[in-house]
Amino acid sequence: MSESRTVTAAALAIGDELLSGRTRDRNIGHLAELLTAAGIDLEEVRIVPDDQERIVEALNALRARYDYVFTSGGIGPTHDDITADAVAAAFGVACSHDADALALLDAHYAERGMEFTEARRRMARMPVGSRHIDNPVSKAPGFVIGNVHVMAGVPSVFQAMLDNVLPTLNTGVKMHSEKVSCPYGEGDIGDPLSAIAEAHPTVNIGSYPRFSGDRFSTEIVIRGRDQAAIAAARRDVEAMLSSTGSRLAPKAV
Amino acid sequence: MSESRTVTAAALAIGDELLSGRTRDRNIGHLAELLTAAGIDLEEVRIVPDDQERIVEALNALRARYDYVFTSGGIGPTHDDITADAVAAAFGVACSHDADALALLDAHYAERGMEFTEARRRMARMPVGSRHIDNPVSKAPGFVIGNVHVMAGVPSVFQAMLDNVLPTLNTGVKMHSEKVSCPYGEGDIGDPLSAIAEAHPTVNIGSYPRFSGDRFSTEIVIRGRDQAAIAAARRDVEAMLSSTGSRLAPKAV
Numbered sequence: 001m002s003e004s005r006t007v008t009a010a011a012l013a014i015g016d017e018l019l020s021g022r023t024r025d026r027n028i029g030h031l032a033e034l035l036t037a038a039g040i041d042l043e044e045v046r047i048v049p050d051d052q053e054r055i056v057e058a059l060n061a062l063r064a065r066y067d068y069v070f071t072s073g074g075i076g077p078t079h080d081d082i083t084a085d086a087v088a089a090a091f092g093v094a095c096s097h098d099a100d101a102l103a104l105l106d107a108h109y110a111e112r113g114m115e116f117t118e119a120r121r122r123m124a125r126m127p128v129g130s131r132h133i134d135n136p137v138s139k140a141p142g143f144v145i146g147n148v149h150v151m152a153g154v155p156s157v158f159q160a161m162l163d164n165v166l167p168t169l170n171t172g173v174k175m176h177s178e179k180v181s182c183p184y185g186e187g188d189i190g191d192p193l194s195a196i197a198e199a200h201p202t203v204n205i206g207s208y209p210r211f212s213g214d215r216f217s218t219e220i221v222i223r224g225r226d227q228a229a230i231a232a233a234r235r236d237v238e239a240m241l242s243s244t245g246s247r248l249a250p251k252a253v
Numbered sequence: 254m255s256e257s258r259t260v261t262a263a264a265l266a267i268g269d270e271l272l273s274g275r276t277r278d279r280n281i282g283h284l285a286e287l288l289t290a291a292g293i294d295l296e297e298v299r300i301v302p303d304d305q306e307r308i309v310e311a312l313n314a315l316r317a318r319y320d321y322v323f324t325s326g327g328i329g330p331t332h333d334d335i336t337a338d339a340v341a342a343a344f345g346v347a348c349s350h351d352a353d354a355l356a357l358l359d360a361h362y363a364e365r366g367m368e369f370t371e372a373r374r375r376m377a378r379m380p381v382g383s384r385h386i387d388n389p390v391s392k393a394p395g396f397v398i399g400n401v402h403v404m405a406g407v408p409s410v411f412q413a414m415l416d417n418v419l420p421t422l423n424t425g426v427k428m429h430s431e432k433v434s435c436p437y438g439e440g441d442i443g444d445p446l447s448a449i450a451e452a453h454p455t456v457n458i459g460s461y462p463r464f465s466g467d468r469f470s471t472e473i474v475i476r477g478r479d480q481a482a483i484a485a486a487r488r489d490v491e492a493m494l495s496s497t498g499s500r501l502a503p504k505a506v
Binding site: 020044077118156190205209221 | 269270271272273274275276277278281282284285286287288289290294295296297298299300301302307329330331333362368370372373375376390391407409410428430439440441443444446447451457458459460461462463464469476
């Protein structure tokens with residue numbers, strides 16, 4: 001995959017709390033930013049409840065379609081943490097206590113004088129054949145099986161696991177992006193911007209409105225894998241903004 | 254649907270910027286919270302890029318499965334705003350300039366002395382047969398077709414549109430929830446909490462870790478439609494927390 005121009009990914013966030021509004025997801029945006037910086041295109045995100053059938057269905061759809069899938073949530077010690085079982089079911093393999101993970105956790109809790117409860121032992125369960133993802137924050141590992149990376153939902157743990165995962169991934173040609181701030185609303189620049197987008201088919205030109213008080217401004221983002229093409233599109237955008245300024249400004253006497 | 258016990262919904266957030274990490278979504282959590290409060294169960298979320306084929310595919314999957322679908326993003330005036338076309342394609346109807354929306358926007362821009370550009374006219378395009386969703390913030394309406402509610406991505410506009418949509422929806426029996434703060438980590442309470450969850454099958458007991466510094470605490474959330482069942486489960490959780498406290502506390506001399 002390191003030879004191909006694009007490497008694709010999907011995210012699957014798992015948890016009733018994300019769908020009830022109790023918890024606002026903080027992992028998807030972080031993952032998106034780091035994957036983009038690494039040259040991996042996040043192409044789809046799904047959020048599903050703690051329900052095995054729904055997790056299996058989403059995971060199988062995503063892992064068949066994208067180079068990588070990253071999951072968050074549901075790998076803790078309680079009864080509602082069913083991600084390991086669901087991932088095993090999706091791959092059609094058993095989910096069992098991993099000997100290395102048990103040893104790791106046993107030592108961790110012994111060191112801290114904490115009981116290694118049956119609940120904590122649950123965190124050593126993973127699909128047979130998985131590799132660990134180290135967890136420097138709270139020890140219980142995530143895991144990788146096939147192209148699926150299973151990580152914690154607690155943001156500090158998710159981030160630490162992702163930092164360990166990123167260097168192991170194949171990456172594509174990096175996507176570059178440049179921003180141009182535009183003081184006019186999208187309605188004022190939409191027509192000429194559309195013409196610029198058509199004239200520069202190798203870049204992707206995004207236009208993002210900001211609304212404050214009673215007026216819109218716009219951030220224009222030019223994205224692409226070829227920096228010269230981005231620069232050429234940027235010149236056209238900047239020229240367009242100057243002429244929009246002249247058009248909209250009250251005529252000088 | 255107002256007779257049934259549950260009304261279900263899905264959210265579809267549309268936009269390259271959500272997947273590149275440029276923008277952190279701020280609509281999904283808000284929608285989740287308001288739907289839950291209204292007695293509608295948000296059961297799935299997807300985020301897809303500004304790509305017609307991907308929008309159509311996700312929308313058709315979601316609208317077949319859930320009572321309602323709520324989309325955000327891609328209904329502005331620029332070339333990358335393709336949601337109206339994609340929704341029309343998903344329903345197999347034409348997308349055209351809506352006469353009422355044109356009149357509304359024409360008056361709006363005339364009043365403000367702004368040019369009614371072709372780009373701004375794009376915001377009046379919607380699938381034939383749609384009803385408007387009023388936009389008190391910036392005028393350009395969202396729209397409803399079938400069970401799909403199409404709203405803006407700018408959070409202030411999304412929120413205003415949602416406020417107009419909510420009173421029009423059928424709602425189910427409201428889901429209630431109670432929180433119990435637990436000073437212990439999930440590993441300390443996972444085993445007894447699992448037994449409580451099994452003993453109270455009509456409620457859903459969620460357990461959410463918080464990590465700060467070097468220790469975990471837990472928030473336990475009991476959700477259900479029957480308040481007496483929630484109260485019964487809560488009593489068992491509180492009794493369990495007392496006995497966990499006695500078990501973990503150093504013995505008094």
